Amino acid sequence: MSFEEPGPDNNYLANHVALLLGSLKAVTGRDLIDPQAEPLETAQQLYEAPFFVASHGTSGDPILTYGNRFAQELFEMSWEEFTSTPSRFTAEAPNREERAKLLAEVTANGFIDNYSGVRISSTGNRFRIKKATVWNLIHPDGSHAGQAAT
Numbered sequence: 001m002s003f004e005e006p007g008p009d010n011n012y013l014a015n016h017v018a019l020l021l022g023s024l025k026a027v028t029g030r031d032l033i034d035p036q037a038e039p040l041e042t043a044q045q046l047y048e049a050p051f052f053v054a055s056h057g058t059s060g061d062p063i064l065t066y067g068n069r070f071a072q073e074l075f076e077m078s079w080e081e082f083t084s085t086p087s088r089f090t091a092e093a094p095n096r097e098e099r100a101k102l103l104a105e106v107t108a109n110g111f112i113d114n115y116s117g118v119r120i121s122s123t124g125n126r127f128r129i130k131k132a133t134v135w136n137l138i139h140p141d142g143s144h145a146g147q148a149a150t
Helices: 008-028 039-047 069-075 093-109
Strands: 054-056 064-067 111-120 126-138 144-149
Touching: 008 039, 008 064, 008 111, 008 126, 008 144, 064 069, 093 111, 093 126, 093 144
Parallel strands: none
Antiparallel strands: 054 064, 054 144, 111 126, 126 144
16 A cells, blocks of 8 residues: 655545554554544644654555654655555664564554664664554454554
């Protein structure tokens, strides 16, 4: 699944943002954005938020499907680069096994809190993620749609 970069012409991907935020609320009971805001406003706020939000799909080697501006800056990628990158490349090769175990735990339990780990940008810069929440994305019909992190 590949989307155009969020913007006014595509309502800042309000449908995908609703999936991200609705899934987070369902598994953790928490909101990232004011739940009373209109869908377009919510989607724009999430895209422009001063914190990291990203998601990937369900393929065997899942591709990143969303990264707000903060995530794109952290990983030093354009929207096009970000959404064509397998999510495993956000971790260095030695850390990918740990990352795979983490994602398996999320799949089994719905979410995890307080994750910390080192990630790598497209230019090789390393940075630490602290106190991250990683959760399953679930369609309203109950089918699995991927995973997200903030």
